[in-house]
Amino acid sequence: MSERQMIILTEGNSNPHTAKTGCSILRYRPQEVVAVLDGTLEGQEVSEYLGVGEGLKFIASIDEARHANCLLIGIAPPGGKIPQSWRPIVLRAIECGMNVVSGLHDFITDDQEFVAAAEKQGVELVDVRKNDFTTIARRPGFREACFRVHTVGHDCSIGKMLTAVELTEGLKERGIDAKFCATGQTGIMLEGSGYPMDRVIADFISGAAEQLVLENEHHDVLLIEGQGSLVHPSYSAVTLGILHGSAPHALVLCYEVLRDKVTGVEHVAIPALPQIRRIFEVLSNVHQPCEVIGVSMNSRRVSEADAHVEQQRVAEKLGLPVTDIIRFGREPLVDAVIAARDRYLQALDSTQ
Amino acid sequence: MSERQMIILTEGNSNPHTAKTGCSILRYRPQEVVAVLDGTLEGQEVSEYLGVGEGLKFIASIDEARHANCLLIGIAPPGGKIPQSWRPIVLRAIECGMNVVSGLHDFITDDQEFVAAAEKQGVELVDVRKNDFTTIARRPGFREACFRVHTVGHDCSIGKMLTAVELTEGLKERGIDAKFCATGQTGIMLEGSGYPMDRVIADFISGAAEQLVLENEHHDVLLIEGQGSLVHPSYSAVTLGILHGSAPHALVLCYEVLRDKVTGVEHVAIPALPQIRRIFEVLSNVHQPCEVIGVSMNSRRVSEADAHVEQQRVAEKLGLPVTDIIRFGREPLVDAVIAARDRYLQALDSTQ
Numbered sequence: 001m002s003e004r005q006m007i008i009l010t011e012g013n014s015n016p017h018t019a020k021t022g023c024s025i026l027r028y029r030p031q032e033v034v035a036v037l038d039g040t041l042e043g044q045e046v047s048e049y050l051g052v053g054e055g056l057k058f059i060a061s062i063d064e065a066r067h068a069n070c071l072l073i074g075i076a077p078p079g080g081k082i083p084q085s086w087r088p089i090v091l092r093a094i095e096c097g098m099n100v101v102s103g104l105h106d107f108i109t110d111d112q113e114f115v116a117a118a119e120k121q122g123v124e125l126v127d128v129r130k131n132d133f134t135t136i137a138r139r140p141g142f143r144e145a146c147f148r149v150h151t152v153g154h155d156c157s158i159g160k161m162l163t164a165v166e167l168t169e170g171l172k173e174r175g176i177d178a179k180f181c182a183t184g185q186t187g188i189m190l191e192g193s194g195y196p197m198d199r200v201i202a203d204f205i206s207g208a209a210e211q212l213v214l215e216n217e218h219h220d221v222l223l224i225e226g227q228g229s230l231v232h233p234s235y236s237a238v239t240l241g242i243l244h245g246s247a248p249h250a251l252v253l254c255y256e257v258l259r260d261k262v263t264g265v266e267h268v269a270i271p272a273l274p275q276i277r278r279i280f281e282v283l284s285n286v287h288q289p290c291e292v293i294g295v296s297m298n299s300r301r302v303s304e305a306d307a308h309v310e311q312q313r314v315a316e317k318l319g320l321p322v323t324d325i326i327r328f329g330r331e332p333l334v335d336a337v338i339a340a341r342d343r344y345l346q347a348l349d350s351t352q
Numbered sequence: 353m354s355e356r357q358m359i360i361l362t363e364g365n366s367n368p369h370t371a372k373t374g375c376s377i378l379r380y381r382p383q384e385v386v387a388v389l390d391g392t393l394e395g396q397e398v399s400e401y402l403g404v405g406e407g408l409k410f411i412a413s414i415d416e417a418r419h420a421n422c423l424l425i426g427i428a429p430p431g432g433k434i435p436q437s438w439r440p441i442v443l444r445a446i447e448c449g450m451n452v453v454s455g456l457h458d459f460i461t462d463d464q465e466f467v468a469a470a471e472k473q474g475v476e477l478v479d480v481r482k483n484d485f486t487t488i489a490r491r492p493g494f495r496e497a498c499f500r501v502h503t504v505g506h507d508c509s510i511g512k513m514l515t516a517v518e519l520t521e522g523l524k525e526r527g528i529d530a531k532f533c534a535t536g537q538t539g540i541m542l543e544g545s546g547y548p549m550d551r552v553i554a555d556f557i558s559g560a561a562e563q564l565v566l567e568n569e570h571h572d573v574l575l576i577e578g579q580g581s582l583v584h585p586s587y588s589a590v591t592l593g594i595l596h597g598s599a600p601h602a603l604v605l606c607y608e609v610l611r612d613k614v615t616g617v618e619h620v621a622i623p624a625l626p627q628i629r630r631i632f633e634v635l636s637n638v639h640q641p642c643e644v645i646g647v648s649m650n651s652r653r654v655s656e657a658d659a660h661v662e663q664q665r666v667a668e669k670l671g672l673p674v675t676d677i678i679r680f681g682r683e684p685l686v687d688a689v690i691a692a693r694d695r696y697l698q699a700l701d702s703t704q
Contacts (some may be wrong), residue, residue: 105486105555112381134457137586139617198555203457205554205589230592231638234489237557237593244585265491266641282634287620 004032006101007065007093010074011086014038014049014058016300020157021103021186022074026052028165028190034063037072037089053299062092063265073102076185080105080129091117099124103185105121105199128185129199137206137245139287142350146217147341150248150284151296152226154276156263158256159325160226161181161187163296166325167252168223170334173236179219181212183242187225197227199236221341224248230279231271232262243283247289250340251280252333253320257310277318294336295322314344356384358453359417359445362426363438365389366401366410368652372509373455373538374426378404380517380542385415388426388440403652425454428537432457432481443469449474457538457551480537481551489558489597491639496700498569499693502600502636503648504578506628507610508587508615510608511677512578513539515648515685518677519604520575522686531571533564535594539577549579550590557590561597564660575692576600582615582631583623595635600642602692603632604685605672608650609662629670647674 003322008026010019014036026033026046036046039060046053047172061064071093073082082104084089090100095250107116107127118125142148149167151160164180169180180187182194193215196207208318209224216222224246228235255273262268271279277292280317284290297315299307307324315322321332360378366388378385378398388405388408391412398405403588406621411417422475423445425434433457434442442460446469454460461467470477485648494500501519503512503658516532516539523530532539534546545567547560555559561576568574576598616618623631629644636642647666649657659676673684 040572104381105553136616139585139620198553200554201457201550201588202552202557202593203550203587206586230635233491233596233599233639234558235555236596236635236638237589240553240582240592241554241589244588264488268491271638279634279638282631283582283588286588286623286631287585 004070005068005311006036006070006072007059007062007098008030008033008036008072008074009067009089010036011038011085011089012040012083013075014041016051016184018077019050019074019198021076022072023050023052024061024161024186025072025074025189026050027112027266034068035059037062038161046180062089062096062098066096068098070099070101072189073100073104076103082106082108086168087113090114094121094123097121099126100228101126101128101189103128105129116246121300128188129196131196131199132268133195133200133204133208133211135207135211136204137210140210142213142247143217145219146222148213148222148224148246148248149250149252149337150224150226150243151228151252151254152239152243152271152280153254154231154273155256155259156228156232156289158254158259159296159298160254163252163254164223164225165190166248166330167333167337171221171337174334174338176338177220179222180217181216181222181224181246183209183212183225183227197242198235206245209242221337226254229276230275230283233265240283243280244287246286247288249344250293251284251290252294252296253258253277253280253292254298255294256301257307258301269314271305273314274318292318292320293340294320294333296333297322297324297325299324353553356422357386357420358384358422358424359414359420359450360385360388360426361438361441362388363390363433363441364392365427366393368403369509370429371402371426373428373541374424375402375404376513376538377424377426378402386420387411389414390610405670414441414448414450416470418448420450422451422453424541425452426455428455434458434460439465442466445577446470446475449473449475451478453478453480453541455480455541456546457481467697474484478615481548482542483548483551483562485552485556485563487559487563488556489562491562492566494534494565494599495569497697498574499574499602499696500565500574500576500598500600500606501602501689502576502578502595502598504591504595505606506583506622506625506631507608507611508580508584510611511606511648515604515606515677516575516577517542519685519689521677522682523573523689526690528574528690531568531574533568533576533598535561535564535577535579549594550587554589556594557689558597564669565598573689578606581628582635583622583628585617585620592635595632596638599640600636601696602645602689603636604648605629605632605644606648606650608653609659610653619704625666626670637681644670644672646672646685648685649674649676651676651679
């Protein structure tokens, strides 16, 4: 994956929410991105619209970046279909000899026109969500010294992947053998491994999460990316499957300030944070002790002053460290993970 | 489906747990069953081994019931593969002109040898679990006067389908327009409709449960079959997807006396009933009020006297009506559903 020279396609959808896949690639793999394609914003600064991608301007056509070798579909909408208006863009990329990487539910490898074009040009079509995982969870018992931290949230698209990635980096900086475990298409694109949990057959979600831990338990700390929310009526099943399959020791609760309606079902209210904490702790404690150890706050919709007030409020209300990783840095949560791991290892020692 | 003359195949697996699909067909569609095939028990009474199937003896070969027009795979093991030793039996049934109905995860319609044989004979292969459901839950708002009861449990295979079917019948006897909503392969075989929730892609489980309600909300009471358990580490995702997608008003908690280890992961203990009740109520109440209104006890492993003692104990402990539907009848739970529905409709009236 290191040789990728990507065009990220966000045509007509260049905002941090819809284009979250593209934004994450721009944030964590900027050296692999040569252009962002959105003809509706041609010539404008990418960072002005996406908050990431410093120095890049939107291009309007594949032909403006012919040296790229890969087109990456930069959005992940619910239902996950390629917009009709994108088809000529994808076909042109294939004609220009580019591989196409997609994380959508609708597979590009199932699209006869794309497949025929790719075969003709000898390029690769990659569906990150495609899988045939069919193993149920068996609770084999994980390596005891492997400390598992899971990022969970009050809704989708609020920073669970970012939190897991940043905590992994922060722990590594402190000399700890940490590993980011991806559970969604964007995380898999970044890490080059993981399982697309929301695309696994329902019976096997926990099995896939368990397998993800088994493949990585030789590391000392796993940061397991969360999906959806236990209070999201559309995705709670995926959320619980990862929670029960990965059997974490600690949770980091992620939320966005001012988000109070469920994404995609905006007539449904999101419960208050203390209630969400309780729901996650009830479910994560069914089989072993686990607790929320910190809060990752996404405060992009409020001023920095308001973010400080909110940070203080939530820290007092929940009695937990709170930070906005982007604005205030990740260190309070890195500290919280290290402290929780130390407590865990001490308890483990005392029982042996 | 009314013209079916079935052979139920349980070869080497003729016990109520493994052969639960076959047992349910024998219990609720006995008029459609002409034989049960298990060569290891040839000539013995079916009811002695399965507890149902009065008057039938096990046969050893398809050729002993050539007048049948359908072979039904009577087991539903975890992982769901057809045993190698069954292949000649299935092929012989096809040769004899019988359709084959399967609820396994491994599809018979994906098996080249079965498909070729079926095409040659002009018979049908039916995979009850096969689906391409890809719609997420949208919380459209259901018909308010449609009262939804969901059967949930402390483990899998303890009577959630049976309870939903029996309560549906009991309500109909009292003149109430009730409908059984199937969520698993056996229920779908019985009812001729429903969704195989554990086979749906994870992102769409709640969507499938929601769709099941939308298709049936013209009835006055829906009895929605549960799957797995929120405390089953392998299947809790499926359980929660149905719970949040169908948004029930009332839960009937099903359990088996003496079952204290999780099926399939026997080194994991099942929590106590009050804790399970709490977990289901916490999760079912995320978006609307819902409570456990009664307990369906499966007491097959204890004497009738011990079952009475247990019934009394649980009724006092939980403050709820408790019955073993097979042993003591379904009426206490039918009463509980009617009472809960009356309370719900009164509350609905007073807000309008």
